[in-house]
Amino acid sequence: MKKIWFFIALTAVLFSCSDNNRSNNNPYIPNYSVNAYLDMNLPSYNNLRYVSNPVYVANYGAKGIIVMNTGPNTYTAFDAACPNQELTSCTAMTIDGIYAVCSCDKAQYNxxxxxxxxxxxxxxxRVEVSGSVVHVYN
Known part of the structure; x- marks a missing residue:
């Protein structure tokens, strides 16, 4: 029984040390509500069917969102605002292959x-996939 409690406690510690909280507490990017449904059957989002083909989606988050298929039914979604610059000083990041590039300092983000x-x-x-629909939310 002690081993089970130790395992549960260890798991809780490991998951609480995630760097995800740091990226989502960025002082430059406000916490806008995001709730986007992207249908991969539509031409605008068709590239999401294929690995390493990011798609920019305007009108969500601070400067839009960038969504990418990273493997079988695995996706990432990030705000297109430069994470290390004042929100008003840069335009939305641009996509360069598997990188997003900040317009202010030319920094690249994987x-x-x-x-x-x-x-x-x-x-x-956060990202969930159901059939051909990619749901991006926070």
Whole structure:
């Protein structure tokens, strides 16, 4: 019985140390509500059917969102705002292959991880897939 409690406690500690909280407490990007449904049957989102083909979606989050298929039924979604710049100083990040590039400092962020070697990673959103619909939310 002690082993089970130890395992539960260890699991709770490991999951509470996630860096996801750091990316979502970015002082430069406000916490806008995001609730997007992207139907991959539509031409605008058809590239999400294929691995490593990111798609920019305007009108969500601070500067839009970037969604990418990272593997079988696995997706990432990040805010397109530059995570290490004032919100008003830069336009939305652009997509360059599997990277998002900030218009202000030209920093590149990996769309698999959201990391870019700067203080703050990209602001991440949750993703669920049901059939051909990708749901991005927070």
């Amino acid at each position: 769309l698999f991880t959201g990391l870019g070697g700067k203080e703050y990673p990209m602001k991440q959103y």
